[in-house]
Amino acid sequence: MISARMTNAAVYFRAHDDLREALEAFRLERGVTLSAAVVELLALGLEAHSDGPSVSDLQRQVLQLQAELAKRDADVATARGELQHLRLGYHALEEHLKRADVGTCPTCRAPTSGYEFVVTRRCSACNGALSGAPPARDSAALWLIAGIAVALLAYAAVQQ
Numbered sequence: 646m647i648s649a650r651m652t653n654a655a656v657y658f659r660a661h662d663d664l665r666e667a668l669e670a671f672r673l674e675r676g677v678t679l680s681a682a683v684v685e686l687l688a689l690g691l692e693a694h695s696d697g698p699s700v701s702d703l704q705r706q707v708l709q710l711q712a713e714l715a716k717r718d719a720d721v722a723t724a725r726g727e728l729q730h731l732r733l734g735y736h737a738l739e740e741h742l743k744r745a746d747v748g749t750c751p752t753c754r755a756p757t758s759g760y761e762f763v764v765t766r767r768c769s770a771c772n773g774a775l776s777g778a779p780p781a782r783d784s785a786a787l788w789l790i791a792g793i794a795v796a797l798l799a800y801a802a803v804q805q
């Protein structure tokens with residue numbers, strides 16, 4: 646560390662008006678001579694230069710952080726795109742289930758959709774509970790409904 650007391654040789658330099666005004670303001674604020682103010686500021690500047698990270702180090706860190714941030718932004722955009730894709734798939738499956746006539750309500754004998762059997766588990770006509778496998782008209786439809794149900798459950802798990 647450089648101390649003001651150690652300074653005993655004169656150093657002359659030219660300074661533009663703005664720098665001289667700033668030095669004068671600093672001097673007045675500290676209540677010291679102009680020479681003491683210059684010595685103190687020089688000492689602080691030299692100490693900061695030798696101790697602190699260099700400007701180029703800081704610039705490198707800023708660039709590194711900007712690159713990391715850009716990568717995270719890209720990852721978030723990718724995840725949003727995938728989520729949107731899943732949503733569209735989910736809604737398509739949901740619509741398919743609503744249109745799939747899979748059997749009849751065991752209570753009121755009304756035709757029931759795959760959506761009622763898989764999602765709401767209630768008959769839309771009588772609000773009766775629909776439990777167990779629907780009395781499917783054919784086994785292929787039943788397997789399709791089961792596959793769609795698995796896809797819907799997987800989507801619900803991804804959402805959590």
Ligand SMILES: [Zn+2]
Nearest residue numbers: 750753768771
């Ligand atoms: Zn019913």
